Amino acid sequence: MRRWIVKSFGEPKDVWTLQDNAASLEPGPGQVKVKVEACGLGLPDVLMCRDNYPMTPPLPFTPSQEAAGEIIATGEGVDEALIGTRVVGPTLFLEQAGGLADECLMAVPGLDDGVSSGLLLIPDEMTGIEAAGLYIPYQTAWVALVRRAKITKYDVVLVLGASGSSGNAAVQLAKARGARVIAVAGGPEKAAFCKSIGADEVIDRKQQDITEAALQLTDGKGVSIVFDPVGGKAARAAFEATAFEGRFIFIGYASGEWPSIAPQEAVMRNISLVGAMPMGFSANDVLAIHQNLVKHWQEGAIDVSNNQVFDFADAPTAATHIADGKVEGKVIVQINVKQS
Structure with a gap:
């Protein structure tokens, strides 16, 4: 599979390396393997490259904390019926399985701890690019404005x-x-x-x-x-x-x-x-927030299509846009986008 990896600390344009023939990932207990349609990038991905973020993975690692795609394999303890389901959620980026790749790993709520409480279904009418744009930005906004303020x-x-x-x-x-x-x-x-x-x-x-x-x-x-x-x-x-x-x-x-x-x-x-931070909440809380956000989207109250979308090959450029403050909306990298 293809993936971008960080082998040393520095600026993304200098330290992100593309691997074209990386070994396929194997989901562990309580995990699923996802074929990534699109992933999100944010300032934390830039800060991780600089070794200036509280949750920086050990080198080497694959960037992107969030991804959207289709479950293609399940680990021990996970129902195989989930295969084929489209989901959005946090990647296991701390375990070298971030979203900036053809495949990533995610944890199933209730079967793993940590950043695992947000494996969420993507509505049929929502693209992977839109789902990646909805997840962390709108979960953050909801926690801040609705839950906390x-x-x-x-x-x-x-x-x-x-x-x-x-x-x-x-x-x-x-x-x-x-x-x-x-x-x-x-x-x-x-x-x-x-x-x-x-x-x-x-x-x-x-x-x-x-x-x-x-x-x-x-x-x-x-x-x-x-x-x-x-x-x-x-x-x-x-x-x-x-x-x-x-x-x-x-x-x-x-x-x-x-x-x-x-x-x-x-x-x-x-x-x-x-x-306010969209972490540490129960799976039920995260699901409820997601359902409310999807409802707002379905009603046209929020628009998750007004983001900056980059091709997979241009991922370092996308990260540089973030570092330089040139972003309007969310930065999304399209990887294996489903054709409608």
Whole structure:
């Protein structure tokens, strides 16, 4: 089989190596082998290459934490009737079985621990590319906005990094839940993308001060929810524009650093500082989130087709786009895409 592997640490364009004749994977107990239709790439894949991510696999490894495809083999303890089923979920990337390959391994919920609770069915009408674009970005947005922030139609949501993977999902999901959305993006092209996915207003951080613009758009009241996958100075500016009793949701630190926010600052304004990550939930919880997201998609409330899709041979270029901050939506690599 074909796979991209990382043999040494560095930038993806320098250290990703294509193997054309790698041995086929064998699923272990509680695992399935999946013929990959498409996989997702994100900032963690870049950080792993730099040995700067908490869950970096030992060398050599195959990138991509998430994939969509068809089960073609089952391990011990797994019902063979699953063969032929199309699924999306987390790959066993920590075991050198990531999604950037013709085949990957996934664990069946209830039969394995770790990142195994999200083996989910793909609707017949959904492509593998769309499924790969739905999984981590929208699970993240749901956990952050619905589960942790308890979003309502009365909220005003400020989304940092709104043109990126999780930001795109957050904008669309917040709109689907009836909230008003203020997107923050860098430059006119990304601002236009944010408007195209439904943002009510857009702050161009390269031209505007985030705090001043957000306060002006809210008549000085501030925003009730901040969705922050960026960190750093942008997050600090967003915190300054957070309303009394607002919720500040920490997602990640694409800027390279977490924001500097002292607890007493939150205390004085009754702001909730909340962490959100789509891991550690039970299989039933993950399934329920997936079913709700699929329902939103089937109703046309969210669009998972507005991502950047790359061919398998161009995977290092895809990762470089992420590293350079050139992404609009989710980066998807198409591998063995089913023809309709």
